[in-house]
Amino acid sequence: MKSASMSDEDSTVDCDVQLKGTSKCQLRSMPARVEGLTKRRLAANARERRRMQGLNTAFDSLRKVVPQWGEDKKLSKYETLQMALSYIMALNRILSEAERYGDGEDWSALHHYEQFHQDHCQNFLALSSPDVYDHFLTESFSH
DNA sequence: TAGGCCATCTGGTCCT
DNA sequence: AGGACCAGATGGCCTA
Numbered sequence A: 001m002k003s004a005s006m007s008d009e010d011s012t013v014d015c016d017v018q019l020k021g022t023s024k025c026q027l028r029s030m031p032a033r034v035e036g037l038t039k040r041r042l043a044a045n046a047r048e049r050r051r052m053q054g055l056n057t058a059f060d061s062l063r064k065v066v067p068q069w070g071e072d073k074k075l076s077k078y079e080t081l082q083m084a085l086s087y088i089m090a091l092n093r094i095l096s097e098a099e100r101y102g103d104g105e106d107w108s109a110l111h112h113y114e115q116f117h118q119d120h121c122q123n124f125l126a127l128s129s130p131d132v133y134d135h136f137l138t139e140s141f142s143h
Numbered sequence B: 001t002a003g004g005c006c007a008t009c010t011g012g013t014c015c016t
Numbered sequence C: 001a002g003g004a005c006c007a008g009a010t011g012g013c014c015t016a
Helices: A024-030 A033-065 A078-100 A108-126 A132-139
Strands: none
Touching: A033 A078
16 A cells, blocks of 8 residues: 555565665666665564554444444544453453342343443544543442 | 545564 | 563555
8 A cells, every 4th residue: 555565475585576766677686685674674664564454443343333423424443442451341341230239130231231322432533632531440440 | 535444564582 | 492471653455
């Protein structure tokens, strides 16, 4: 997508991979030591790319299990983490309340769960501000 | 057009 | 020594 047009399956030296401003021709004419360094840099770039792709895959998995407020709007990474955090806290709270009031047959918690997506998204919107978020954390843990 | 978000490159540090 | 992880820099894409 970005500047480099590199293949994903590269592990050490990819023929299509080029260091910024370094042509394949230049690469071939380089002294062996410099060429070695260049190859290692390119391999490191490829590893870093794969690592970040793995991280993004994990973010996508997280997005799938976290509430979203719109089908079209994809949560940013930051928003995904914040949403996951407050989602977990909310579920935790539901469990705590079910333990406190329920005997196992009390499904009032389920009602809370149904309400969750609405409330949660509203909460999350409020979390856009760090100050409000801190307040939300305090409130959540105080229960 | 400015600002947000993102992918990629890069050099440094830590770990095995 | 080489790989994993991290953070800063850079530049592209998109939207208000």
